[in-house]
Amino acid sequence: MSNDNEELTSTSQQAADWWVAMQKVTPAPDEKREFVDWLIRGPERVEASLRLARAHTAISRADMPWPTMSADELVREALASPVDSVVPFRLSSPRKHEETRRAQTLRWAAAVAASLVVAAGLLWWPLPAHPEQYQTNVGELRSVLLADGSRVTLNTASKIEVRLGTDHRSVKLLQGEALFEVSHDPLRPFEVDAGTVVVRAVGTAFDIDRRATRIAVTMTEGQADMIALNPGAVKLPTLFARDRLIIEQGGATALEHEVNTSETTAWLQHQLVFHHRPLGDIAGEFNRYNAAHIEVRGASLRSQEMTGTFRANDVASFVAVLSGMPGVQVVADGAGGYIVTAQAAAASMDHHHG
């Protein structure tokens, strides 16, 4: 990524830099290009610029109570002040320090929380009846180290319940998606109950994605037995590495081999990877991770396929791609989200004129 430097300063600081740089009737072409590239990367940049504009308006009001000091006095005072010792410190924004401090606090909090999780797990060890719950909010990712050494990583808006006993380890995936990296222990099988199916493993790694209408189990390492919970359901196969089993709501199953497991677990890196996926599905994926929802309207537009890799929290880039597609129109829904429609009428009109 080329914007490493950029990430060191906040969006509002970048906006302020551009605000000052663009105070010319006609900026240089490459300066303009650079500014547009920066601006177009997300609505939060437009917002930061609008906030500056609003502040500027307040400052430029005729009744702004400016200090009465003359220009000469101001200059004299400025030159008399110890510039060099003050400037570098002043120039670095207090906001950035705050953010660093906050990040450090968070890191500490996370470390303390992690050790508490382990400690809690140890304490609960002899008490199998006591479940522990872990969950994530929309857009959150959380990794939990269980007392037996297994690691569970929760994707966005997910919830699990853990019971570790002396002869079994049981986890309920109540909602969402999680990657399970199971520590090897043949005396205590590790079972994950996902509602209609139980995945039983000894030491392995797998991803379970539980949705309203289907459950997908993907093995990333080792092997595990699948046990159907619905009475009268067909016997499910044992899954090996790179196998994926999809169980539909009605009970229908589909087994895939040689799946790309790094794409399945791309969410660990906050990434979304799509290969010829319908726009409706892709919007649905983004909606799992973000409060700002995207609604794609119209069956033909929803089924239009697209390939690409996005950051899960970068709705702006996806919206930018959509609005660049011919015949597609994107409007704000007034609640922070976007509505995507086919521009059928406008497109046919263009045809007549063209």
Added chain:
Amino acid sequence: MQSRSLILEWRQRWNRRFFHFLRRRVRSSIDVQDLAQETYLRLLRARDLAEVRNPLAYMLQVARHISMEWCDGQPRSNSMVELDEDMLVDGQLPELELDVELSHRRLEEALASVSPMMRAVLILRLRDELPYADIATRLRISDRQVRRYLARGYEQLRMAIEGE
């Protein structure tokens, strides 16, 4: 000089009229986030944003147009506004939901709290409207430093106004 101050006066009068118009029309104030989002979408639809004379001024005009559209209660049109590319970047946005008295008090406090150098740069630029080069010469700093002080100063003033 004469015509410049006339233009300034006209612009301030115009801004004030625009505000009063807004105050009358707006039932609930426009949220800056909503406005930013809609502005962003319209900018995405503009094919060659880098071709306009000043993209920042253009962006502000789009935002202003949208806020007028919303206040007027007219259906949102999808067409791009016909814009005057010669507009300078300046006080073009209404103080949508700002309390004037409060923000002026906060500005005064913020100006008093920054370093003498930053205060001088801000006032020479915003009150006295001196060019960057003149400010640099008088304060014996580089043009680049003037811009940096100004950018950081703007950010401080914005935070003060928003009560951060």
